[in-house]
Amino acid sequence: MxxxxxxxxxxxxxxxxxxxxxxxxxxxxxxxxxxxxxxxxxxxxxxxxxxxxxxxxxxxxxxxxxxxxxxxxxxxxxxxxxxxxxxxxxxxxxxxxxxxxxxRPNPGRLRNLMLGGLLALVILSAFFVPRAIISHTIDVVPPATRTRLGEMALAEMVHVTGAPCAAPLGRAATETLATRVFGAASWRIIIVPEGLTHPVHLPNRQILIPAALVEGQDSPDAVAGAALAEGLRFAIEDPLRPLLKHAGIWATLRLLTTGALPEGAMDGYAEALAQATPADIPAEVLLTQFTVAKVPTTPWLRTLPPSTRTAALMDSEPFPAGAPVAIMDDNEWVSLSGICRE
Structure with a gap:
């Protein structure tokens, strides 16, 4: 620069x-x-x-x-x-x-030498600065490519999770949930029947939530909290980063130069994502965002393993009486909780 x-x-x-x-x-x-x-x-x-x-x-x-x-x-x-x-x-x-x-250099008689130097730089970068190449690719990938990669990632996840639960009323309820939690229907919340022990997020604002988390609750508060927390992880780390790290540097260079990943680049991605430990979210960020979204923290925290719960967060619950604005109405919650059974 x-x-x-x-x-x-x-x-x-x-x-x-x-x-x-x-x-x-x-x-x-x-x-x-x-x-x-x-x-x-x-x-x-x-x-x-x-x-x-x-x-x-x-x-x-x-x-x-x-x-x-x-x-x-x-x-x-x-x-x-x-x-x-x-x-x-x-x-x-x-x-x-x-x-x-x-x-920007002007083309001239040193063009071939410069192209050779650029190729050498790319080769060296593949060995010494892969993080920089991945970061640059994330910065410049166009929205249409990001959407396509999100669709490919979801198709790969199906090998682990099974097909997303798709009861019509339940899917409508997930749209209500996304709008209530994020203030935007552009987020997509997807309930999957198996293969996950915790929510994960994919490119193109997709959040996968295991059906067990939904079916084990008596209100939508915990599911809303799980979705909101995963959305915060999305903001902490662009989901393209773990995808491209898994695909590898040469696949990333292929995406950067051609706009497409090579065949097989996502093999094993779903298993790796399902087994990865969720990123930590700073407590102050959690409390601020849950307060802004008017979602209680305690129902979601109770779904976490005891070893990962934060006592300070439990004690700092912004809405001890429950969500001040309903997450969804009773009929929508019934539809959501039965999304995998219809």
Whole structure:
């Protein structure tokens, strides 16, 4: 990274502004908050700051020369755009883009030598900086590819969990649960009949919850807490990271260069994910987010093994009388708890 770009990034660090986001060409524009970060632009829901999409900063393109400025996440943006009127944000994007352009080498007689050096760098990176390659791939993978990888991950999980429980009323109840917990139906909560001892999350905002957790409760509070906690783990670590670490560095390079993983790259991924120990979540983060979502912590904590429960969290229950806003009505809970039996 050039000194000029470093200076630009420091100048505009933590900048944010409102914008109008269109997810694809046929979608309606919606209000978002645009966050300027070191490697990316984050477009988030203004109601709860929940990220909706990440754009790789080097790939961002301006599509017009008027105000509001219209930006796209790259060449293959499929109609996804964001409109920005904030002068400081427009200046930040222009400055960083200019720094990137000035640092980009011009083609010339040393092209072959440079390509050879790049190939050598890639080979060395495969051995010495795999984390950097995986991080870069996560930053630049487009939403359509992330969606496709999420579908592939779910198909792989079925080998361990069996087909997701699919009773129609139960599936409708999972949508109600996702909207209640996350404030967005874009999250997908999936109940699976076997193979898991704890919830896991997949790319494309998918959370898998074992049926035993649902069927063993007399209210939806514990299930809501389990989903919310797994959503927090999603925020702590992008689910593409363990997927790409499992696939390996060469498969990641294949994804980076072609947009697709090689055949067999996900073999064994489901077993590894099911057996992995869930990431710890800081107690203060749990309490804050459960309070914001109006979900009690105690019902969920009681589903955890005694060795993993935190007494301080049990004692700090924000809603000792239960959820102040119902998770769902009784009929929906009956449908959810019977999702695998219908």
């Amino acid at each position: 050039t000194q000029r770009r470093m200076t630009a990034l420091r100048q505009y660090a933590r900048l944010e502004c409102p914008g109008l986001w269109r997810e694809h060409a046929a979608a309606q524009r919606r209000e978002v908050i645009v966050f300027f970060r070191e490697a990316s632009l984050i477009l988030a829901d203004p109601q709860n700051d929940q990220p909706l999409t990440h754009w790789s900063l080097p790939a961002v393109q301006r599509l017009n020369n008027t105000i509001p400025a219209i930006y796209a996440p790259g060449d293959d943006h499929e109609g996804e755009t964001v409109e920005i009127e904030e002068a400081d944000m427009i200046a930040a994007l222009s400055t960083v883009r200019g720094a990137l352009e000035s640092a």
